[in-house]
Amino acid sequence: MKPPLTIALYPGDGIGKDVTAAAFEVVQAVETHTEGLAVEGTWLDWGCDYYKSHGRVAPVDFLEQLRPFDAVFLGAVGWPEQLPDHVTLEPLIQMRQSFDLYACVRPARTFPGVPTPLKDDRALDLIVLRENSEGEYVNAGGCFHPGAPEEAALQTALHTRKGVTRILEYGFILAKGRRKKITLITKSNAQRYGYVLWEELFYAMAEEHPEVEVDRIHIDAATLHMVRDPGRFDVIVGSNLFGDILSDLSGAITGSLGLNPSANLNPGASVPSLFEPVHGSAPDIAGKGIANPTGAILSAADMLRFLGYPEPAERVASAVEKAYTDGCRTPDVGGTLSTEAFTLEVVRRLS
Numbered sequence: 001m002k003p004p005l006t007i008a009l010y011p012g013d014g015i016g017k018d019v020t021a022a023a024f025e026v027v028q029a030v031e032t033h034t035e036g037l038a039v040e041g042t043w044l045d046w047g048c049d050y051y052k053s054h055g056r057v058a059p060v061d062f063l064e065q066l067r068p069f070d071a072v073f074l075g076a077v078g079w080p081e082q083l084p085d086h087v088t089l090e091p092l093i094q095m096r097q098s099f100d101l102y103a104c105v106r107p108a109r110t111f112p113g114v115p116t117p118l119k120d121d122r123a124l125d126l127i128v129l130r131e132n133s134e135g136e137y138v139n140a141g142g143c144f145h146p147g148a149p150e151e152a153a154l155q156t157a158l159h160t161r162k163g164v165t166r167i168l169e170y171g172f173i174l175a176k177g178r179r180k181k182i183t184l185i186t187k188s189n190a191q192r193y194g195y196v197l198w199e200e201l202f203y204a205m206a207e208e209h210p211e212v213e214v215d216r217i218h219i220d221a222a223t224l225h226m227v228r229d230p231g232r233f234d235v236i237v238g239s240n241l242f243g244d245i246l247s248d249l250s251g252a253i254t255g256s257l258g259l260n261p262s263a264n265l266n267p268g269a270s271v272p273s274l275f276e277p278v279h280g281s282a283p284d285i286a287g288k289g290i291a292n293p294t295g296a297i298l299s300a301a302d303m304l305r306f307l308g309y310p311e312p313a314e315r316v317a318s319a320v321e322k323a324y325t326d327g328c329r330t331p332d333v334g335g336t337l338s339t340e341a342f343t344l345e346v347v348r349r350l351s
Contacts, residue, residue: 003038014076018075033312073300076280101265104264108251131243157191184217186198226246257280262275292330323349
């Protein structure tokens with residue numbers, strides 16, 4: 001029998017606590033139906049509440065505490081009224097960069113009966129693949145003469161051949177397993193160094209994968225097409241910033257950010273990958289028990305799949321699909337079920 005999967009459960013702030021509990025409840029339920037699957041969860045009390053007692057949102061050695069785990073499951077972080085976002089987000093960014101979790105995979109799809117803001121009600125199924133380790137989110141730059149009239153802020157994006165190459169390679173792998181189309185998002189007409197590098201490497205790699213249809217769109221046009229004709233997309237690959245923007249937009253066009261899972265991966269490395277729903281901590285509904293746990297539950301399914309358990313992962317995804325088909329919905333997608341009640345409906349359909 002395989003050893004138990006060890007999962008660090010980092011609920012964080014706001015609705016992160018509710019959806020993490022929901023996701024792990026589903027994991028424990030599918031565990032009882034799966035021979036050979038054992039999961040051990042370790043709950044971590046890091047976040048804004050931890051800051052009140054320790055002056056930090058996570059321990060100084062939190063990366064070393066996380067390193068032995070098979071995976072980290074994050075609920076959400078942030079509560080601007082209590083702490084600035086750059087403070088609460090710091091552990092998340094450090095995990096991504098220190099563990100080199102360079103591939104942020106963010107699927108987005110529609111579900112039966114869930115209304116979307118689009119006129120076209122055809123089913124959508126796409127992946128936003130976000131480069132996760134460099135780009136615009138590297139802390140390179142500084143502020144000069146702060147507070148003075150001549151204050152200047154310099155923020156530099158970092159795009160390396162290694163970083164761009166490996167995310168493009170992962171994108172082509174994903175596309176081959178789907179509808180064999182990949183779209184690159186750039187802004188090379190304005191950012192003429194970094195994004196020209198992206199395009200050069202993209203088209204060179206496309207020659208090695210002739211079976212995959214390729215497309216390149218600037219970020220401003222991409223936001224337009226994602227609303228007017230989202231069915232044209234299969235795998236979308238972009239930089240840290242552009243992937244972040246488009247994954248939020250993908251949540252809007254599929255009905256709710258609460259639907260979308262996310263995985264931060266370093267394939268083949270002996271470090272824990274990070275799984276989280278795309279949505280934030282939503283302080284406005286925190287504690288009300290109405291958060292949509294779908295994105296978190298599907299993130300848990302992706303975690304099981306990545307860790308070598310595809311069959312229970314598919315059962316979880318199928319149970320979510322059945323729940324929506326049967327009319328189960330939380331308030332954000334036109335329903336009345338609480339977080340707990342929706343989770344129970346998913347658990348009921350696992351068997």
